[in-house]
Amino acid sequence: MILDIFFPNRCLECSRIIDGSLLVCNLCFEHIHFTHNSYADHNYMQERCRLMFPVEHAFALMHFENENVSRKIIHELKYKSRERTGKILAGWTAERVDFQHEKPDLFVTVPLHPKKLKERGYNQLHLFTETLSEFYNIPYDHELIKRNHYSKAQALKDKQHRLETQNTFSTTKNISGKHILLVDDVFTTGNTIASVAWEILKVGDNKVSVLVMAVDA
Numbered sequence: 416m417i418l419d420i421f422f423p424n425r426c427l428e429c430s431r432i433i434d435g436s437l438l439v440c441n442l443c444f445e446h447i448h449f450t451h452n453s454y455a456d457h458n459y460m461q462e463r464c465r466l467m468f469p470v471e472h473a474f475a476l477m478h479f480e481n482e483n484v485s486r487k488i489i490h491e492l493k494y495k496s497r498e499r500t501g502k503i504l505a506g507w508t509a510e511r512v513d514f515q516h517e518k519p520d521l522f523v524t525v526p527l528h529p530k531k532l533k534e535r536g537y538n539q540l541h542l543f544t545e546t547l548s549e550f551y552n553i554p555y556d557h558e559l560i561k562r563n564h565y566s567k568a569q570a571l572k573d574k575q576h577r578l579e580t581q582n583t584f585s586t587t588k589n590i591s592g593k594h595i596l597l598v599d600d601v602f603t604t605g606n607t608i609a610s611v612a613w614e615i616l617k618v619g620d621n622k623v624s625v626l627v628m629a630v631d632a
Contacts, residue, residue, distance in 0.1 A: 427487045438488055438503055448478040448485055450630065454512045460602065460630055467609040471594065471622050472517070475630035476508050479601050485629050489600060492628075493539045501543030504628055508543075509550045512626070519596035519624055522548055522555035525611055526584075528565040543628070544598050553596075560611055561587050584611050591619025602630040 423432045428443035439447070452458040454474040461473035477485040492500040524540040532538060541557060548555040564583055595615050599608055602625075612623045 427491060428484050436503075438491070438500060439484060443484055446484050447488075448480060448483055449507075449511070450475050450478060454514070454624075454626075455516050460625070460627070463602070463605055463630075464608070464612075464625055467605050468612040468623070469616065470612070470625060472624040474508075474512055474625070475602060475627045476504065476511065477629040479603075479629035479631045489629055493535075493600065496536065498537045498539065498542055501539060501541070502546045505543045505546035505550070508547060508626070508628075514551060514553075517594070518551070519553060520593045521559075521595050522553055523559050523595050523597055523611075523615070524555070524557050525597065525599045525607060526557070526560050526562045528562045530565045539600055540598055547598075558587055559590065560614065561585050583607075584614050586614050586618050589618060590615070591621060593619070594622040594624065596624045596626055598626050600628045602627045 424435045424437065425431065426433050426438075426440040426443050428439050428446065431440045433440050450458070450460070452460060452474055454472050458473065460475045461470060464470040464473045477488075479485055479489065488500060488504070491497045492504070522544050524538065524544050527535065527538050538557070544555050544557075547553070562584055597608060597611055597615075602608060608625055608627075612625075615621050615623055
């Protein structure tokens with residue numbers, strides 16, 4: 416296509432021209448810090464979640480470190496209008512997560528406030544989650560959790576402000592007896608995921624697991 420000639424897709428890390436379906440070239444892909452964790456087994460992500468709320472399983476696809484490829488990928492997804500990045504990340508996740516032993520009943524995404532959604536134009540989790548939903552044949556619900564307060568991006572907050580998540584979320588419907596897999600982009604302090612998890616746990620006899628694109632150290 417003409418656009419591909421004048422505006423070729425380039426590797427996010429080294430700027431080499433690459434296929435339009437890729438995010439990074441093969442060489443830079445080797446520098447992505449995948450966690451290599453197992454969803455079903457005990458791991459670092461699960462350990463961090465359990466300090467804050469009862470969690471069944473937890474999985475992070477990548478490490479979110481300063482100046483690494485993973486951080487660039489997440490920032491492209493969230494702040495550079497590259498929504499399709501979510502579909503690629505979902506493909507990488509599907510290669511690494513096996514729900515064979517305990518399949519969740521429902522994917523639930525962490526919502527944006529309506530004002531933030533309007534500003535960004537999309538929720539960075541939706542295409543990611545919908546792609547996983549189709550792959551695993553597990554339904555999703557983008558509306559179960561409501562964000563009650565508008566706030567600036569997590570990446571722009573200092574640590575103290577990240578702790579201010581009380582009453583940030585609420586559930587929009589009754590749900591009980593379900594194993595919910597919460598989906599978010601980056602696990603930093605864990606307060607966002609914990610706030611959502613407790614909302615789900617308190618409304619019924621539910622179980623919660625967590626899946627994120629990246630985990631901060």
